[in-house]
Amino acid sequence: MNSHFFFCFFVFLTFTTKTLSMFSTSPQSPSSATQLYDKYLTQQKKPNNDTIYKVSKQLCWGCMAESVEFLFRHNIVRSYKWELPLTWDFQLEQYARWWASQRKPDCKVEHSFPENGFKLGENIYWGSGSDWTPSDAVKAWADEEKYYTYVTNSCVSGQMCGHYTQIVWKSTRRIGCARVVCDDGDVFMTCNYDPVGE
Structure with missing residues (x-):
């Protein structure tokens, strides 16, 4: 709770001091005020990947490099929406590894449970050939943002955006993922999330 307060206070303080200094000049026309605001937005720091990587490693203590990669890539996507980073959960990883092992013989793109029949979130990914990485899977899922409408909290008609x-679901806190090279040489990856998002 205190860390949330400190972070929010820091962001507010940073925004307030920069904004006040930027807008405290003499009265201006609406177009120049818009230009100033646009300038302010472009000066805002984008999320720092080095920092996100270090935080992800701390939130995945004792993890293999592949697990850190899954977590790091998720936390980069979340950082662009100012959401808290996810932490690695070894029970979710164990479940994901179990499901990936079930898919190893056929690499079938199939969820581990019927739709709306489980209390965890789940993203799955399949790639032809054995070179696909956790970064590829997370990028494919994150690319669905273009089909998501924030105002209505819905996907563009005929498109998927649930991955x-x-x-980025606000209440999701934990993740566990697995990657397997299937018997046919293709790759299957799965991530489970708790609490489940929409």
């Missing part, structure tokens, strides 16, 4: 919304 993206699961990644």
Whole structure:
């Protein structure tokens, strides 16, 4: 709770001091005020990948590099929406590894449970050939953002965006993922999320 307060206070303080200094000049026309605001937005720091990587490693203590990669890539996507980083959960990883092992013989793109029949979120990914990485899977899921309408909290008609919304879902806190090279040489990856998103 205190860390949330400190972070919010820091962001507010940073925004307030920069904004006040930027807008405290003499009265201006609406177009120049818009230009000043646009300038302010472009000066805002984008999320720092090095910092996100270090935080992700701390939130995945004792993890293999592949697990850190899954977590890091998720936390980058979340940082662009100012959401708290996810932490690695070894029970969710164990469940994901179990499901990936079930898919190893056939690499079938199939969820581990019927739709609306489970209390965890789940994203799945399949790639032809054995070179696909956790970064590729998370990028594919995150690319669905272009099909998501924030105002209505819905996907563009005929498009999928649920993989993206699961990644950035505000109440989701824990993740566990697995990657397997299937018997046919293709790759299957799965991530489970708790609490489930929409």
